Amino acid sequence: MNAWQPVIGLEVHARLLTRSKLFSGAPAGYGAAPNTRACAIDLGFPGVLPVLNREAVRMAVRFGLAVGARIAPRCIFARKNYFYPDLPKGYQISQYEDPITAGGSITIEPAGGPRRDIGLVRAHLEEDAGRSVHEGFGRGTGIDLNRAGTPLLEIVTEPAIHGAAEAAACMRKIHTLVRWLGICDGNMQEGSFRCDANVSVRPAGSQTLGPRSEIKNVNSFRFVERAIGYEIERQIDLIESGGEVVQETRLYDPDRHETRPMRDKEDADDYRYFPDPDLLPVAVGEAFVAEVRDGLPELPDARRDRLAGQYGLGAADAAQLVSYREVADYFEAAAEAAGSAGSEDAADAARLTANWVNGELAGALNREGLRIDEARVTAGQLGRLVRRIADGTVSGRMAKAVFDAMWGSGEEPDAIIEARGLRQVTDAGEIEGLVDAVLDAHPAQVDQYLGGAEKVLGFFVGQVMKRSGGKADPRQANRTLRERLARRRDEPPAGQTP
Amino acid sequence: MTAPAPDSVAGIAAGLARGDFSAEEVARRFLARIEALDSRFNSYITVTAERAIEEARRADDARRRGSAGFLAGVPVAHKDLFCTRGVRTTCGSRMLANHVAAYDATVVELLRRSGMVTLGKTNLDEFAMGSSTESSHFGPVCNPWDPERVAGGSSGGSAAAVAAGLAPVATATDTGGSIRQPAALCGLTGLKPTYGRVSRHGLVAFASSFDQGGLLARSAEDVALVLGEMAGFDERDSTSLDAPVDDYRARLEAPIAGLRIGLVEEQFEDGVEAGVREAVGAAVRVLEGLGATVRPIRLEYADVGIPTYYMLAPAECSSNLSRFDGVRYGFRAPGVSSVEELYVESRTQGFGVEVKRRILAGTYALSKGYYDAYYGKAQRLRRLIADDYRRAFEEVDVIAGPTTPTPAFRLGDRLDDPIAMYLADVFTVGVNLAGLCAVSVPAGFAGSLPVGLQLTGNHLEEARLLNVAHRFQQATDWHLARPPLAEPAGGTPAGRTQDGGTRGGGTQGAAGASEPGPTPAARGRR
Incomplete structure (x- = not known):
């Protein structure tokens, strides 16, 4: 053949x-x-x-x-x-x-x-x-x-x-x-x-x-x-x-x-x-x-390479952002609103912004058959939402709820976070209180954990989130749980006799 | 200097300015002459009598208000190849026999704006393809000098109308000689301007790279007066020349002493009828008498002008006429059952023999495998011919010669011999191939038939041509001669007849200031 x-x-x-x-x-x-x-x-x-x-x-x-x-x-x-x-x-x-x-x-x-x-x-x-x-x-x-x-x-x-x-x-x-x-x-x-x-x-x-x-x-x-x-x-x-x-x-x-x-x-x-x-x-x-040459915009390939270099984006993300000039423009405006350039955090914010533009935003536009210039969330608004994710004010999951609310009302992310009380609990004392309450309520699971069943940690995290109404910063909850559990191993709580 | 003839553009304009008569009177006088005499010549396809009266009244109003231009109220006829809004524009074809144009050609618009009064649309060879105006769907045009003979073509209707006094001036078009040849055959002054000098917008295309609008009138002065109104850049025509328009009228009187005239030897040899040669030779001597010098020039590729032209013009025509397909407007063959049949039958029945001959020839010349040998080669020859003229104009100011090798031939004589018909344009096509300007001027008679002297000028040298022609006409009165047939029975023989010579022999030509009313002659059409 x-x-x-x-x-x-x-x-x-x-x-x-x-x-x-x-x-x-x-x-x-x-x-x-x-x-x-x-x-x-x-x-x-x-x-x-x-x-x-x-x-x-x-x-x-x-x-x-x-x-x-x-x-x-x-x-x-x-x-x-x-x-x-x-x-x-x-x-x-x-x-x-x-x-x-x-x-x-x-x-x-x-x-x-x-x-x-x-x-x-x-x-x-x-x-x-x-x-x-x-x-x-x-x-x-x-x-x-x-x-x-x-x-x-x-x-x-x-x-x-x-x-x-x-x-x-x-x-x-x-x-x-x-x-x-x-x-x-x-x-x-x-x-x-x-x-x-x-x-x-x-x-x-x-x-x-x-x-x-x-x-x-x-x-x-x-x-x-x-x-x-x-x-x-x-x-x-x-x-x-x-x-x-x-x-x-x-x-x-x-x-x-x-x-x-x-x-x-x-x-x-x-x-x-x-x-x-x-x-x-x-x-x-x-x-x-x-x-005519003077009036040419930066072309897609050049812009893709620049976005990848300047914002530290992956090739696939950068390529997707330049599928439309308006998307690339939107991204850059959002990235700027998300955080100032230069720092390590800024690179994180830019990557996060790219994810949001290519993910949530693209999905929302698709669902409603809109072009990006018809998006109900402006680039500035999306950038400010990303900033709140980056600074820990809201979790990624909470941010999705905020985004949906923004899409519906056109309001600023901070206003929605404020009005709906969606601010993430990051206060160490508050988290410690939640953690202690959860551990006190579930002594059997604490024993399992201390006995070596570390996967129970996920259960505790879930309980903390539940108690906080979803507002606790999960990373912080995780960290605090490990700390408090370790302490209980070393020094069992008062009132408990060996 | 003699006063202009009363039925000339200059004469009518002067009379209107003096208040000798109104524009309406002038229009009625010409309409009456058309009514009475045109059955002999068939020079008009459509007479727009009502519109003419209306426009004339408007011109009279304007004159009363003091806002009339120089030409306001002067009648004009348009070759039926120029679109006229609301008036049928037939191109002499069955295809467009009932086609009412939706807009005015630029030329029509400009002359209307200058206040000229439209008498009607003149007969022509079908789509301007012909040299005798015998291919018109509306019948042949007869030469006012001899109704057994052709008026030339394709602007034969415009020429016969002016020669017979049925219009003082008429627009015309020239693709290979269609203004100059009928001018010569009918004893008129006919100017083909430089390609691009007059807008082609609204001029139904025959061969786009050759077509040029121009004028047929009695005298160079009349041409100059009207040309000034219709020449100029038109953004609606991409091939129109963006160059200032000369003051043709102001330059008419300039002396021509020192003018360098080139003569092409072959144009005075045996192929040219003796009477024509003699008349043109005498005309050149008149110019010498006015101080011009004469020298021989060579146009090396002149002998391939006709084949080059008849390769390129039909090629363009084959494409230009594709739009006449029976789909959107124009003739549609009845009883067809497919699109293919609609095309074939509409075009077979809608076009005449000569048009179909050229469409076929042009289609062939552009076909795959033949393009280089025919169209491509002809394009190269066209450049060589243009180079010939360019070189010639480094040595001379104008080229003089006969417009045609023979005077008017008999109706029907060349219908079965297209080559003989095409050779009527042997001295005129070169000008179109090179895009130059040229004028044909009455230069005497061969027997009883008028002979034309062709003066060719370089690009945009219309003012010089009209100047030379005008000086020639001040020294001669051939242009004042009138065909006896066009004289109303019982009228005073106004012009000189065919046996005249140069001026000096009397008062011929200066007709009385009051024109007697026309009397229809008894003689009908053949």
Whole structure:
């Protein structure tokens, strides 16, 4: 049996967050009533002309700089000609030769695998088509041109991905990056972030590429992974049973978990590309590029490394914090509120903050389907709660109750701790009193302990907590119990005769 | 200096300014002439009589209030390739026979804003593809100088309308010669501005990198007056030039002594009809008489202009016309049962033969495996042709020659021979390939038919071209000649006829200040 190597390249379409369309002044963005966001240019009326949206160029350059691509000093828009009812002009304005950015790479860390750079071929600007609506028109088809002319950045990777999980990691990385840069909202349900995957297999060690199938428009990370996984197996099975892979476009059906050949415009693959004579070559000047570069935020990988170093976080925690720029911002604001930087305690507080952001907060957001900027607990509030954990005012368990209360009311942690009497008992005398009372009430268990059954200690801790109404600092209770028990071994209490 | 003809732009503007007549009277006079005479020429597809009267009244109001511009109340006709809001914009095609434009082209908007009165939309070759205005869905246009002959194309309707006195000036477009060639064939002054000088917004595209709006009028002066209002940068057209607009009118009178004129030898050889050669030769001598010097120049790649043009323009057209698919607007074939069939039938029935020929040729030129050999090679030749002109303009100020190798040919003569038809543009396409400006000026007659002198200028040299043309027209009166057929029966023969020469021989051309009412001639259309 042969060993096969899958070879995968991705084409990601990210809808750019411009206010207006790529070549018209009509508003971009989804969700409006059909054909209410399309002007004469989007409708392809006779005589209309495209005028390039400069903001889209800025966003493309922003992406190019973030991935270390070459920004073309002069790029060209080309027409991709084909007939389709939702393509108003009979051609799509895209880029063919001379795209706005070329090269660059992204780094992926597939689960369990080493870090790897995946090269990018290019990223280019193009306009989206409209939508054909098949429901509600009897035997006919409705056309909604709201989406027509919406700016897309098509990001093309090298065919250098060798597994379904790697492909998903790659797509996630691009997803994080475009949102991080503020150029795409990443909404996959609405189609703001779509992915086509070119999949082929070849005998391990071979350098030539096998015939590929293109899987179109897969709209979730999970489906990308499953679709590619399925397609790899299908191709291997096909070849091993003596068949041949044909170059074709296939559609993934998540319900049946299979890919099927697609019959449509893709049959005709001669798009007769030529430079669009309505648009002059776009000169992207050095000053413009410098200006965009100056406006770039700290990028996810750099920020991950900085968070790990500066706050002493583990790799997994740091990586999770940079999945969204807003999460990283939230974390840093919370960490600052949790305690001043520099000391050993501060590092503890930062790690604790990371746990809370990635744990309780993420869980609460998930439950309610909120984005982090919609969180009901501010970064400052969370930081101040962590500070109370770190200084022993509340236990971790109590803090969860405080957090829930904060989430519900939006109140400050100290106010909740005060109002609900949740302050942890840390007073040595008070704890000693509790401990003594518990030991006095359970002489049989004391004897067991003194007789060597140390596991009874847990029982005593539980009793102390119970007596304190949960407010005793468990660590302190533990310590005091050991001390008092040791003392009873050495000097039995008065009134007790040997 | 002679007073401008009373039915010229300058004459009407002056009369309106003096209060000799109202804009409404002018509009009614032209509308009556159209009504009476256009059945002979078929120069209009749509006459917007009500709108014209309304606009004329508005111009009269403005004049009473003292807020009228120089051109307020002067009528204009628009080639039916320019979008006019609320008025059907057909492009001479069945595809758009009932298409009412949703917006005004920039050119239309600018001229409306200057107060000009829209008489209607003029006939043209379908989607401006042709050199005879015979490919129009609305029937061919006849040349006012000889109704058996073509008016040229594709702006044949605009040319015939102005030549027949059915409009003082008309907008037109020039992709490979479509302003200059009909100007030559109809005895008019026709300017194709530098590519990008006039906005293409709202001009239905034939070949986007060639298309340019311009004007057909009687004289260079008339062109200058109107061009000043319609030239300029338009942010809605990315290929529009962001350069200041010259004062064309102010520069008309500048002396041209010392002007360096280049002549291309091949344009005076056997391929050119003798009558044309003689008239153009005489015209060049008039310019020499005005102090210009003449020297030969070479345009090395001139002979590949036609094949280069007929590779690139159809390629662009094949893509530009893809939007006419029967889905959103325009002609939709009835009785189809699939999307595929909808496309095929709508386009098969909606487009005429010449348009389909060019779409097919262009599709082929862009196809995989042929792109480099055809489109790519033609692009390289286009650059070489542009280089030719660039070198030439290092030595000369303008290039002079015949606009066309022959005067107007007979209707139907070249319909079955597309190559012969395409060769009508042999002297004009180079200008479009290089994106330059050029003007065709009446330069006499070959037999009974007008001959055009083409003057080509460097980028943005419209002012110089109009200056040279105007000085030439001050020294000649070919531009004042009127086709006898367009004269109302019983009217005074105003202009000189075909046997005239340069000025000095009388008072031809200066028609009486009061224009007699038009009388429909008995002669109908062929």
